[in-house]
Amino acid sequence: MMFAAIIFVISMYLFLQFFVSYCRLQVAAGRRVDLSEAAREATGIHEGQGVSGEEFLRLRRLVELCPETETDTYKLGAIRAYHAFLGVVRILCGPVMPAAAAWASNERSGCAYYAAVALDARIANTRRMLESDLLA
Amino acid sequence: MLGPLDYFIWILSFALEVFVVVYSLSRRQFARYLTLNLYMLGLAMYTVGCFYFINTYGLSSLAYRYFYYYFDSLLTVLLYFSVFGLYQHVFEEMHASKYVRAASLMLLSGTAIVSFLIVRQSQDHLTSRFVVQLSQNLYFVGLVLTYVLWGAVMKLRETRTRVIQLVLALGIHFSAYSATYALRNMFPDLVLVRTVLPPLVGTWLPFAWACTLWRIPEEARLATARLAATHAR
Numbered sequence: 577m578m579f580a581a582i583i584f585v586i587s588m589y590l591f592l593q594f595f596v597s598y599c600r601l602q603v604a605a606g607r608r609v610d611l612s613e614a615a616r617e618a619t620g621i622h623e624g625q626g627v628s629g630e631e632f633l634r635l636r637r638l639v640e641l642c643p644e645t646e647t648d649t650y651k652l653g654a655i656r657a658y659h660a661f662l663g664v665v666r667i668l669c670g671p672v673m674p675a676a677a678a679w680a681s682n683e684r685s686g687c688a689y690y691a692a693v694a695l696d697a698r699i700a701n702t703r704r705m706l707e708s709d710l711l712a
Numbered sequence: 713m714l715g716p717l718d719y720f721i722w723i724l725s726f727a728l729e730v731f732v733v734v735y736s737l738s739r740r741q742f743a744r745y746l747t748l749n750l751y752m753l754g755l756a757m758y759t760v761g762c763f764y765f766i767n768t769y770g771l772s773s774l775a776y777r778y779f780y781y782y783f784d785s786l787l788t789v790l791l792y793f794s795v796f797g798l799y800q801h802v803f804e805e806m807h808a809s810k811y812v813r814a815a816s817l818m819l820l821s822g823t824a825i826v827s828f829l830i831v832r833q834s835q836d837h838l839t840s841r842f843v844v845q846l847s848q849n850l851y852f853v854g855l856v857l858t859y860v861l862w863g864a865v866m867k868l869r870e871t872r873t874r875v876i877q878l879v880l881a882l883g884i885h886f887s888a889y890s891a892t893y894a895l896r897n898m899f900p901d902l903v904l905v906r907t908v909l910p911p912l913v914g915t916w917l918p919f920a921w922a923c924t925l926w927r928i929p930e931e932a933r934l935a936t937a938r939l940a941a942t943h944a945r
Contacts (some may be wrong), residue, residue: 577898580845583852584894587887590859594883597862601877606933650919 599658602651603683606690615696627692629684632659635691642698643705652694659687714771721911722759728918729756735925748878748909748921751790755918758783768802781843783786789823792816795857795882801875802864823853844900847884848893853875874924881920 593607611621619635621627627635639652661681732752737740761783765776796816802811830846858879864870865879885925892913896905 580848580894580897583848584891585900587852587855587891587894591887592889593885594862594880594887598877598880598884601873601880602933605873651923666773 578589595654596658596661599654599687600683602655603658603686603690604695607686609693609696611692612696614699615692618699619695621692627685627688629659629662629681629688632656632684632688632691635688635695639691639695639698642695642702645697645701648694648697652691655687655690657682661704662687714766720910721830722763725911725915725918726756726759727923728915729753731922732925735922741925741930744869745797745925747794751775751787751794752918752921754787754790758787762932779913781847785827785843785846785850788847788854789820791854791882792819792823792857795854795861798875798879798882799861799864801872802861802868802870802879819857823850834919844893844897848897849889851886851890851893855890858883858886864944871933873934874928874930876934877924878921879930881917881924885913885917888916 611619612647616622618638636652636656662684664682666677669680729752733742733749734758736745736749761779765773765779769775783807793816796812796819799812799816803809803812808889827846862883865876870876888909892905892909895902899905
């Protein structure tokens with residue numbers, strides 16, 4: 577019982593480490609993508625302008641309006657969990673560790689941008705589907 | 713009794729496992745990621761085997777339980793080889809493959825000896841509680857190996873996005889399974905860890921690897937310094 581409890585605590589700690597790193601990888605990859613004009617119009621994000629982390633839920637709702645692409649649902653779910661986790665970090669660390677709170681805010685804005693990139697991909701996918709329907 | 717959601721997760725897992733192997737073959741990457749592909753093949757066989765045992769003997773039969781846990785333990789050992797395959801990718805430029813091979817053989821021998829001793833000592837009571845403990849320990853060893861590998865990735869400043877993503881997905885898989893089995897060991901009757909978490913966690917690795925191989929090109933690069941969980945900007 578004791579051994580299982582130790583394994584559980586260590587596993588959960590390492591799970592969090594791997595999960596945060598995995599999500600940071602996705603967010604970092606998302607940051608490298610430029611939004612298309614259509615996505616900028618839909619989201620109201622202008623070129624060179626940052627996205628607030630608070631925009632995440634609004635962008636996610638927009639994403640949900642478009643038909644799913646093959647693999648983004650699982651990843652968006654992970655980013656959503658990451659965004660919520662960062663919200664907890666920001667609240668807990670805000671008063672005592674401002675640097676960690678600032679990092680969490682920065683990452684949350686990355687999550688919002690990731691949602692905008694996912695929306696962009698879904699808009700492009702929907703366009704392709706419509707075009708193939710029209711051609712058929 | 714299995715519901716539609718169980719069947720959906722099952723079919724999805726199987727499709728993803730086959731996808732990884734077929735995609736690697738079609739892109740001539742099967743040999744490059746040999747151990748990963750062999751594990752995915754084993755996992756696909758396991759999925760089919762589970763389906764056969766449930767259909768033939770039933771979900772609550774002893775035959776299914778034994779197949780489920782013991783084949784899973786064998787697959788975990790097979791997954792160790794995938795971890796060592798990733799070690800070889802990470803240490804590729806250092807030409808340390810012979811050391812990695814030696815370490816993997818030592819670990820495999822060690823695991824075999826310890827497992828044999830445990831099984832011999834417990835052969836009068838090879839119950840499902842025993843296999844849960846065995847699985848918990850095997851996953852935990854895998855987790856430690858993956859964590860060491862992740863440390864090497866960070867230390868050597870590995871930049872290949874594909875390798876980084878494969879390692880992280882493996883870390884999530886091992887840690888989630890290890891935590892699930894530990895929780896199950898502590899609370900054997902908890903429904904969440906008996907029926908809900910294992911299939912979800914089981915789908916994660918084929919999904920993450922399929923996404924990585926499909927979406928991330930071999931030449932994609934990323935600075936690892938941006939990824940450390942403890943790194944604050």
